[in-house]
Amino acid sequence: MAATAQPNVKNVWLGGVEPMKASYGKLMMWFFLVSDTFTFSALLVSYGLVRFSFPAYAGKVADFVSSPAYWPIPEKVFDAMPFMHGIHAPLVFVGIMTFILIFSSVTMVLAVEAGHRMDRAAVEKYMLWTILGGATFLGCQAWEWTHFIHGTDSGTVVKEIVDGTWITKTVFGANLTENQYGPAAFADFFFFITGFHGTHVFSGVVLNYLVFYRTSTGMYERRGSYEMVEKVGLYWHFVDLVWVFVFTFFYLV
Amino acid sequence: MAHVHEHDHDENAGAEQRKVIWRTFWILLVLTALEFLIAFTLHAGTLKTAIFVGMTIVKAFYIVGEFMHLKHEVKSLIWAALLPCIFVVWLLIALITEGGSIFDLR
Known part of the structure; x- marks a missing residue:
């Protein structure tokens, strides 16, 4: 059937037409990303539900102390920097991470543009920068998780009922059942949302490396098209897009 | 080529x-x-x-x-990607309201 249509036109699918003027691979990447949007939306919207079901901190921001009784202010939780122990630097580290990811998105789109010109050396260069950006982001996230899990020097004193009697204890850092920052759900959402995003970054780095490898072996040059760079680029930009939303709804609001 | x-x-x-x-x-x-x-x-x-x-x-x-x-891209692709996101808006409104209701009942 396909042979009867337009056998010599390169861009058409097997049915003889090119739906939405996009190649099969690109279109399927778009539909995958739409479905992935739903997954991330579900996580972020659930965060909103649970956050609204807890009381917000009512006092002055400067007097804030962590407690499992109310939702924490993110800038009071994420205020640590590597090599700067004890210095209050609210959201600075996560700001740097945001910058790294946006910049790696720029180098990715520059690689796509170089692919349009069939400029193999430029594609290689920009893919390497993108991989470096992604790996740096993952490293930052590993540090942030480590700090979040281990907690601060002083921890938080909490009162809770164990076997029917009230006990007072100091909680350091976070796990899935208790944490020093706020309600247990706060740390749970931190682990699930940033973890799921980090998994996406990791698979993005793997895909980027694959495309870099195939570019440097000349595979796409022989094929006559750098479209794989575009398809993986779509995925990488999506990961950046998700981070923009995570940054706003988890760290800023 | x-x-x-x-x-x-x-x-x-x-x-x-x-x-x-x-x-x-x-x-x-x-x-x-x-x-x-x-x-x-x-x-x-x-x-x-x-x-x-x-x-x-x-x-x-x-x-x-x-x-x-x-x-x-062509218009049909733009809408195919954007229109499904209406459901996200719906989910957001529904669950934020639900969260407020849980807060009131707690």
Whole structure:
């Protein structure tokens, strides 16, 4: 059937037409990303539900102390920097991470543009920068998780009922059942949302490396098209897009 | 085939596109910097949240429109990607209301 249509036109699918003027691979990447949007939306919207079901901190921001009784202010939780122990630097580290990811998105789109010109050396260069950006982001996230899990020097004193009697204890850092920052759900959402995003970054780095490898072996040059760079680029930009939303709804609001 | 004659105008090829890419980068950077400024100057409240949501949507528009090139695709592809997101808005409104209701009952 396909042979009867337009056998010599390169861009058409097997049915003889090119739906939405996009190649099969690109279109399927778009539909995958739409479905992935739903997954991330579900996580972020659930965060909103649970956050609204807890009381917000009512006092002055400067007097804030962590407690499992109310939702924490993110800038009071994420205020640590590597090599700067004890210095209050609210959201600075996560700001740097945001910058790294946006910049790696720029180098990715520059690689796509170089692919349009069939400029193999430029594609290689920009893919390497993108991989470096992604790996740096993952490293930052590993540090942030480590700090979040281990907690601060002083921890938080909490009162809770164990076997029917009230006990007072100091909680350091976070796990899935208790944490020093706020309600247990706060740390749970931190682990699930940033973890799921980090998994996406990791698979993005793997895909980027694959495309870099195939570019440097000349595979796409022989094929006559750098479209794989575009398809993986779509995925990488999506990961950046998700981070923009995570940054706003988890760290800023 | 195509790349044989590409070499003649290598210098200017895609220059316009690269300009757009860097302009988009600066817009994203300035918006993120502004978000930082607002995070530490405005008091928490509906206005602050509304500004953050608005700026996030503007950033999303530039990432999806320019970096992911959706602005320059055919209309049917644009709508195929955007229309399903209406369900996200629905979910958001439904579950935020639900969260407020759980708060009242607790």
